[in-house]
Amino acid sequence: NAGVMQNPRHLVRRRGQEARLRCSPMKGHSHVYWYRQLPEEGLKFMVYLQKENIIDESGMPKERFSAEFPKEGPSILRIQQVVRGDSAAYFCASSPGQGAHEQYFGPGTRLTVT
Amino acid sequence: DAKTTQPPSMDCAEGRAANLPCNHSTISGNEYVYWYRQIHSQGPQYIIHGLKNNETNEMASLIITEDRKSSTLILPHATLRDTAVYYCIVRQDNQFYFGTGTSLTVIP
Numbered sequence: 001n002a003g004v005m006q007n008p009r010h011l012v013r014r015r016g017q018e019a020r021l022r023c024s025p026m027k028g029h030s031h032v033y034w035y036r037q038l039p040e041e042g043l044k045f046m047v048y049l050q051k052e053n054i055i056d057e058s059g060m061p062k063e064r065f066s067a068e069f070p071k072e073g074p075s076i077l078r079i080q081q082v083v084r085g086d087s088a089a090y091f092c093a094s095s096p097g098q099g100a101h102e103q104y105f106g107p108g109t110r111l112t113v114t
Numbered sequence: 115d116a117k118t119t120q121p122p123s124m125d126c127a128e129g130r131a132a133n134l135p136c137n138h139s140t141i142s143g144n145e146y147v148y149w150y151r152q153i154h155s156q157g158p159q160y161i162i163h164g165l166k167n168n169e170t171n172e173m174a175s176l177i178i179t180e181d182r183k184s185s186t187l188i189l190p191h192a193t194l195r196d197t198a199v200y201y202c203i204v205r206q207d208n209q210f211y212f213g214t215g216t217s218l219t220v221i222p
Contacts, residue, residue: 043201
């Protein structure tokens with residue numbers, strides 16, 4: 001039973017480029033959460049999605065950031081026109097349902113903006 | 115954002131019990147307390163959760179005070195591999211607020 005998969009593990013982008021981060025939840029999980037972790041800080045919630053629906057995006061910056069979780073395929077976190085301040089580790093977690101107590105985290109994608 | 119406060123760092127001798135405290139004085143009656151840990155830069159790992167009763171699993175024990183304003187995570191026999199940042203979390207709606215956690219260093 002594979003865990004949460006994220007790719008790429010490391011991503012380097014120049015300022016102004018687009019970054020696409022992928023997350024495949026655990027088998028049987030239909031709920032996905034994205035978190036961002038800046039250096040020396042705790043994880044900050046960004047967005048919570050179910051298949052084809054955004055449930056809570058209150059932690060998502062209003063501009064340049066978007067997320068989706070299509071019926072087929074992984075969840076995508078997209079950052080347009082990246083800036084140096086976007087450099088961080090982005091973690092995805094999945095759970096089988098809204099009331100589930102455990103969130104299972106992936107290994108993260110480390111984004112570096114040069 | 116975080117509804118919890120934790121000491122920034124702690125040390126523990128290998129083989130001894132590690133007791134990690136957490137204050138959550140504003141917790142609501144139906145909010146659970148969760149503990150996760152993050153080893154180095156890996157994804158966080160679930161440890162345990164509880165509502166009002168003490169809980170134990172293969173990893174740790176969770177002691178919640180009767181008024182639910184604080185709790186303690188206990189690692190009964192700490193090993194070097196338990197060195198990590200430990201997060202005490204009170205869940206709000208769909209979100210886990212991680213705070214900055216306690217950096218536990220297990221010393222040989």
